[in-house]
Amino acid sequence: MKFIIKIFLMGILSYLLPFYFSWWSIALGAGLISLLIRGSNFNSFNGGVIAGGLVWFYLSFTIDNATNSILSEKIALLMNLTDSIWLIYASTLIGALVTGLGSLTGSLLRSILSPKKMSRNEYVSYS
Amino acid sequence: MKFIGFFLSLFVTASLITLLNMPFDNIPPIGKLLSPHQGFWQNSEKEPISLDKFIELIELKESVTVQFDELLIPHINAKNNEDLYMTQGYVTAYHRLWQMDFYARVVMGRLSEVVGIKALEYDRLQRRLGLKDMTLKLHDELMKDVYYASIISSYTNGVNTYIASLSQGDYPIEFKLLDYEPEKWTTVKTCMAYALLASTLSRSEADIEHTNFRKMFGENLFNVLFPEPDGTSAPVIPKDTPFDFEPVSQPQKPEKFEVQHIVNESISKQNPLNGSNNFAIDSTKSKSGHAILANEPDLELTAPSIWYASHLTSPDINVMGVTVPGTPVILIGFNDSISWGVTNSPRDQVDWFSVTFKDASRKEYLYNNQWFKTEQILEEIVIKNADNFIDTIIRVHHGPIVYDRDYLSNHEKVNLAMRWIAHDESTTFKALFNFNKANNYDEFVEGLRFFSGPPQNIIYSDTKGNIALNLPGKFPIKFPGQGKFILDGSDPDSEWKKYIPFEHRLERYNHPQGFLSSANQFPVDRTTYPYYVYSHRFENYRNRRVNDRLITMQNIEPEDLMSLQNDNFNYIASEILPYLLSQLDTLSLNEDQNKFFDELQNWDYFNHPNLKAPTNFELWSDILWDQLWDEFDTMSFAVNKPDIYTTSQLILSDSLVGFSDRLSTPEKETTSDLINYAFDIAVDSLNEWLSINGKNHSWNEFKGTEVNHLISSFTSFNSKNISIGGNHNIVNAASKHHGPSWRMVVEMDPQGINAYGVYPGSQTGNPGNPMYGHMITPWAEGKYYNLKFGQNKLLVGDILYEIQLTPQE
Known part of the structure; x- marks a missing residue:
């Protein structure tokens, strides 16, 4: 459940932040969520990949669909791509990777900053 | 261990972002470009217009309505002129911001800043030609006049308000692909069109080429291969036009006035395919009894188009037509009472003077047997991904030294100063504002007084059935042959001294034949006009075809003049x-x-497309x-x-x-x-x-007419293989890269004029807009649109989109 919530929150931030900040603010957003909400590094990365990938896929796909690929076809030609669909894939991949890595970094920072989670054994011995 | 993991992850993330946010050579930052929020996706448009319906502008005085018609032409209705021009600036920037920025860079010699070192030689030439200085001079003069200063400032404010409203995602696609941001618009940039057009239209000369040829092969062969026309074959001003004035005394031809140089390479000139046609018929030739005027400037076919159409209305003005984006005035158009159009009039507006320096320091030059001080200007050119380049330009009293040891002189120590009319103070802007508001021929002629160039055959017609052709402008009075070859810069007698008075200009007001026309041909029968007229190149075919046709045509309707504009007869x-x-x-x-x-x-x-x-x-x-x-x-x-x-x-x-x-x-x-x-x-x-x-x-396939984007590498923004007939030297002057850039026909009905127009492009400059280039095919097929003015005025059902601009509270 926490995993779903994390994905959801990272998705919201990935959607909103770039309207106000640079495009790579998606990494900061995801990092922040993983810093605040606990989760394994593996899950944090995956969550980021899913959230960022989904949002960037959704946005590029809907724009492309609504506009009949009017511009993506021209940009694809400029980049020597045979089909504008590759641009949606590329956008999705960038959104996914950058958000995923941001999320992973946030998760790793959390493990440094919160000593309680550093080691379960230590925690037990103190109690 | 944990620290290592974190820093490693941070490093990888930061590296990836840096990589994706970094340009490589000509490739823009890929992460930014592919971002759905800020990248190219945001330039994909579903609807033709995406402006807010209600916009608040700080500097606006009263509310303004803008109605876009089905061609996306804005009909601006303002309650005062400041608001009018501010709104014109705003909507023009909405459609053409990147193009405006590009033109400003062309004129100021600042293209290298955004496209890199490949534009350096171009920028150097623009600065050596003095386009920047001309623009600054024009700007400073206009800003001294309260009336024009307010128009220019208002327009500039409008552009800047639009720029300020943009987020990164809203920037036109070209900014994203070239990876730079729109900078503030300035009142100087609002004045750029003059230098842009002067350089496109009044720089045609061959002094250096002629000097080389004559030196190698002698005067006789030169005169055979490069003869001067006598103007007897269908000149602009009909041959029976009298010039009954006492001419100003002409300068004496000096004993020895030309120098002998060989220059290996000369600067690039305006394209010889730039040309135009205009013609007007009076009430006697017209079926309806109203004058009809037609004009089409033939220029390089570009995307975005060089022209932007608009309809400007305030209590003071009601004018429609086209202008160069970035310029607050209509250049070719019509109002309730008059219409006007232009074709280039080839006249030698540039002479080259050979300059001798005292020594290598180039601080003094020889003139009239004395040494005079030169002026030295350092032009710094900023280059993307390279060190700045500093060009040293020497100025003498003739003008800037364009050819010198640093530029195209082949180490031959040839120094050539450019004397160009366009360097002189220009008041052409004022002329155009006067045309926009003129109600009759007298008021139009008052406007002509201010027209200082580039030389144009300005055609006129009005709702009273009158037509006229004028060639106003600043023309030096030359002795025969002056400026055909390189002149001696040390000799005062080789210089221009006096100018042809306005009253002695070439003018024709009405004519018994019922029409007037021009097509870049020699302007006048040499035997009747007392002043020496020269250019190295004139049109000899389109003018004769237009005249042949108009002589035989009777009961002319606007459609007939449209057919004539699309005439494919190959006179050659x-x-x-x-x-x-x-x-x-x-x-x-x-x-x-x-x-x-x-x-x-x-x-x-006939050069029909299918033949x-x-x-x-x-x-x-x-x-x-x-x-x-x-x-x-x-x-x-x-x-x-x-x-x-x-x-x-x-x-x-x-x-x-x-x-x-x-x-x-x-x-x-x-x-x-x-x-x-x-x-x-x-x-x-x-x-x-x-x-x-x-x-x-078939001709259309072989010729393959193209409308190409201003950035040549943006190939997918081009339109290729456009099926259109014609060619150079044909009335329908569509060659591969050049052609009719705006076709306009106006019937001057006093009950409300009927105007028609089309151009190979679209109002929107955005390749991601569904209407990008939508007029190209109709243009190629010879179709016209009703322009929403006069009898065809914009009705509620024709409004595609309407916005209200209100003062910010």
């Missing part, structure tokens, strides 16, 4: 093809050659011309080849003075040999073309 072919065919040895033709010959034999000389004969003629005549003047290709110095008209005349009179010999063969060819040889090569070239292209050689 009609004059020379029968002779060429008669010279062919037809007995020895093979099958392909026979077919080629038959296609030409059965041709009526094959125009292709055959183009190939044959081009190859003939190349072979004829192959001697010129071996010359290592700058030289021009004789033009098509002169060449045709020489062929027809069989007086090619030895040029018919092909250098690559030992035989001595005659003209007839050469014609036969060119024919064989033409058939071979056609076969080669057919095997490469795999389609038939």
Whole structure:
């Protein structure tokens, strides 16, 4: 459940932040969520990949669909791509990777900053 | 361990972002470009217009309505002129912001800043030509006048308000692809169109090429190959026009006034294919009894189009037409009472003066047997991904030294100063504002007084049925031959001293023949006009075709003038093809050659898009011309080849003075040999073309007219293989890259005028807009749109989109 919530929150931030900040603010957003909400590094990365990938896929796909690929076809030609669909894939991949890595970094920072989670054994011995 | 993991992850993340946010050579930052929020996706538009319906503007005085019609032409309705021009700036920027930025960079010599070192030589030339200085001078003069200062400031504010409203995602696609951001618009940039147009239209000259040729081959051959027209064949001003004034005394030709130089390479000139047609008929020729005016400037076909159409209304003004984006005035258009249009009038507006410096420091130069101080200007050019370049430009009293040891002088120590009318103070802006508001011919002529260039044949018609042609502007009074060749900069007698008074200008107001026309031809019968008129190149075909047609046409309706604008008659072919065919040895033709010959034999000389004969003629005549003047290709110095008209005349009179010999063969060819040889090569070239292209050689396919984006590498923003007839020297002047950039026909009905127009492009400059380039096909097919003005005024049902701009509270 926490995993779903994390994905959801990272998705919201990935959607909103770039309207106000640079495009790579998606990494900061995801990092922040993983810093605040606990989760394994593996899950944090995956969550980021899913959230960022989904949002960037959704946005590029809907724009492309609504506009009949009017511009993506021209940009694809400029980049020597045979089909504008590759641009949606590329956008999705960038959104996914950058958000995923941001999320992973946030998760790793959390493990440094919160000593309680550093080691379960230590925690037990103190109690 | 944890620290290592974190820092490693941070490092990888940061590296990836940096990589994706970094440009590589000509590739923009890929992460930014592909971001759905900020990248190119945001430039994909579903609807033709995406402006907010209600916009608050800080500096606005009262509310303004803008109604966009189905062509996306804004009809701006303001309650005062400041608001009017501010809104014009705002909506023009909405459609064409990147293009405006680009033009400003062209004029200021700042393209290298955004496209890199490949534009350096271009920027250097622009600065050496003084386009930036001209613009600053024009700006400073205009800003002294409260009326014009307020127009220019308002327009500038409008552009800046629009820029300020943009987020990164809203920037036009070209900014994203070239990876830079729009900078603040300035009042100086609002004045850029003058230098842009002057450089496009009034820089045609061949002083250096002529000097080289004459030095190598002598005056006699020069006069044969580069004759001066006498103006008796369909000039702009009809031959029966009297000039009953006492001319200003002309300067004496000095004993020895020209210098002998050889200059290997000369600066690039305006394209000779820039030309235009305009014509007007009066009430006697017109079916409705109203004057009708037609105009089309033939320029390089670009995307975005050089023109932006708008309809400006305030209590003071009601004008519609086109202008260069970034400029707050209508350049070609009409109001309730008058209409006007322009064609370029080739006149020698540039002379080159050879300058002698005292020594290598170039601090003093020789003039009138004395040493005078030079002025030194350092021009710093910022280059993307490279160090700044500093160009040292020396100025003397004639003007800037364009050719010197740093620029195209081939170490020959040739220093050439440019004397160009366009460097002088210009008031052309004021002329145009006066045209926009003129109610009758007298008011129009008052406007003409301010017109200082670039020289144009300005055609006029009004709702009272009058028509007129004027060639206003600043013209030096020259002794015959002055400025055909490089002049001696140390000799005061070689300089321009006086200018032709406005009252002595070339003018024709109405004419018994019922029409007036111009098409870049020689302006006047030399024997009737007392002043020396010269340019190295004039049109000789379109003007005659237009006149031939207008003489026979009666009961003319606007549609007839539209047909004339789209007329495909190939005058060159009609004059020379029968002779060429008669010279062919037809007995020895093979099958392909026979077919080629038959296609030409059965041709009526119309360059219609679906015909094959125009292709055959183009190939044959081009190859003939190349072979004829192959001697010129071996010359290592700058030289021009004789033009098509002169060449045709020489062929027809069989007086090619030895040029018919092909250098690559030992035989001595005659003209007839050469014609036969060119024919064989033409058939071979056609076969080669057919095997490469795999389609038939109809004229439209072969010519392949294109409208290309201003950035040549943005190939997918271009329109290729546009099916249109015509060619250079044909009234429908659509060649491969040039053609009618705005076709306009206006019927001057006093009950409300009827106006029609079309241009090869679209109001929107965004390749991601569904209406990008939507007028290109109709334009190619010769169709016109009703312009929503006068009798066809914009009705509620025609409004595509409406916005309200209100003062911010």
